Amino acid sequence: MNKLILIGILFFISCNSLVTKFDDIEPAVKYSSNSINNDDIVKDTLSVMTWNIRFGAGRMDYFGDHCGERVIFTESEIKENLNQIVDVINNKEVDILLLQEVDVESKRSAYIDEVQYLLNKTHLNYGVYASMHQAQIIPFNGYGRVNVGNAILSRWKLTESERIQLPLMTDQSSLDQYFYLKRNILRTKVEIEDRDNIFAVNTHLTAFATDNTKEKHIDQYIETLEDLNSNGSKFISGGDLNSIPPVNDNDTIPDFCIKDKCENENFHYEADGGPHKAGSYFEYDSNENGWLIPLYNNYNSGIPEENRNNIEHYTHTPGSQIDLTDGGRKLDYLFTNLEKVIESGKTLQENTNISDHVPVIINVILPEGE
Numbered sequence: 001m002n003k004l005i006l007i008g009i010l011f012f013i014s015c016n017s018l019v020t021k022f023d024d025i026e027p028a029v030k031y032s033s034n035s036i037n038n039d040d041i042v043k044d045t046l047s048v049m050t051w052n053i054r055f056g057a058g059r060m061d062y063f064g065d066h067c068g069e070r071v072i073f074t075e076s077e078i079k080e081n082l083n084q085i086v087d088v089i090n091n092k093e094v095d096i097l098l099l100q101e102v103d104v105e106s107k108r109s110a111y112i113d114e115v116q117y118l119l120n121k122t123h124l125n126y127g128v129y130a131s132m133h134q135a136q137i138i139p140f141n142g143y144g145r146v147n148v149g150n151a152i153l154s155r156w157k158l159t160e161s162e163r164i165q166l167p168l169m170t171d172q173s174s175l176d177q178y179f180y181l182k183r184n185i186l187r188t189k190v191e192i193e194d195r196d197n198i199f200a201v202n203t204h205l206t207a208f209a210t211d212n213t214k215e216k217h218i219d220q221y222i223e224t225l226e227d228l229n230s231n232g233s234k235f236i237s238g239g240d241l242n243s244i245p246p247v248n249d250n251d252t253i254p255d256f257c258i259k260d261k262c263e264n265e266n267f268h269y270e271a272d273g274g275p276h277k278a279g280s281y282f283e284y285d286s287n288e289n290g291w292l293i294p295l296y297n298n299y300n301s302g303i304p305e306e307n308r309n310n311i312e313h314y315t316h317t318p319g320s321q322i323d324l325t326d327g328g329r330k331l332d333y334l335f336t337n338l339e340k341v342i343e344s345g346k347t348l349q350e351n352t353n354i355s356d357h358v359p360v361i362i363n364v365i366l367p368e369g370e
Contacts (some may be wrong), residue, residue: 020134028161031127033119046095050238052357055103066319067262075110097153098202107144130163130186161188201237238334245308256280259327302334302362338364
């Protein structure tokens with residue numbers, strides 16, 4: 001970065017806060033649809049979906065992931081992709097929706113409040129939102145204003161909604177950390193009449209840390225669920241954990257650095273394996289293979305444990321790569337301490353063109369209220 005530009009940025013920061021700072025725990029931002037529909041409906045089962053929607057950018061090239069160069073998208077481009085997301089939500093009759101990478105009035109996505117847009121276009125009535133990156137301006141290639149984070153949408157009212165701060169990466173300079181993502185866990189109570197307390201928990205964990213931040217994030221997510229479970233509360237939870245499922249001893253550990261590399265990038269050229277592409281290498285030769293095991297051991301997983309590494313349950317390929325059989329991986333999960341409807345867990349791979357992640361869905365059985 002040009003030294004004069006850097007000095008100017010630092011001077012501006014000293015007088016103004018360009019980037020929003022967050023408390024360890026603070027209230028989430030509340031939303032409601034412009035038209036409330038059947039928020040008093042009582043159901044014996046409910047449908048839960050998790051989906052990283054890539055801020056409505058679909059599979060268009062984007063500088064922030066993979067090998068794209070574009071920074072700004074048009075209103076028509078974003079709305080076209082959001083409308084495809086709306087169709088999936090409505091067609092699947094989702095009751096509770098966990099979303100990641102949702103933009104709220106960001107320049108790159110034409111200043112659309114995507115939480116409000118999705119509420120207004122679907123049968124869902126209420127929402128809560130927790131930003132992971134909120135800045136008045138990002139001084140890079142016209143990036144401008146950004147506000148992106150996690151959201152939970154529901155047929156029913158949401159209360160006791162909290163944004164829980166996750167640890168920041170420690171492998172960055174102070175300036176990079178200032179402008180970088182502040183990831184979080186979003187937790188809320190779903191008020192369903194004549195039913196026990198049901199909580200929804202949504203998160204999007206770090207992808208690019210080279211320190212121990214990912215392990216800290218997974219540990220805090222597990223602790224959040226343990227707190228609810230130990231208090232006798234029922235929950236549905238999930239999100240983009242940016243970690244592949246545990247593998248068995250005889251399984252081959254995927255290494256996506258070569259598959260994900262961009263033109264003119266060079267990985268694995270040294271005799272010992274060379275450098276790794278950030279976000280593409282999962283260090284399962286260390287202890288990372290065990291980080292998600294407590295989730296599988298203690299709760300019902302959306303996709304049965306025995307199928308967790310099957311190719312039909314891969315959820316992500318980067319950038320414009322839409323073939324999940326070639327370089328795909330599972331990063332998106334649902335876990336619950338409720339009883340599942342048998343064989344209801346699905347990975348909706350027919351939606352690979354709508355985002356760089358595909359949705360995962362499950363039906364759970366609601367307990368009677370005491």
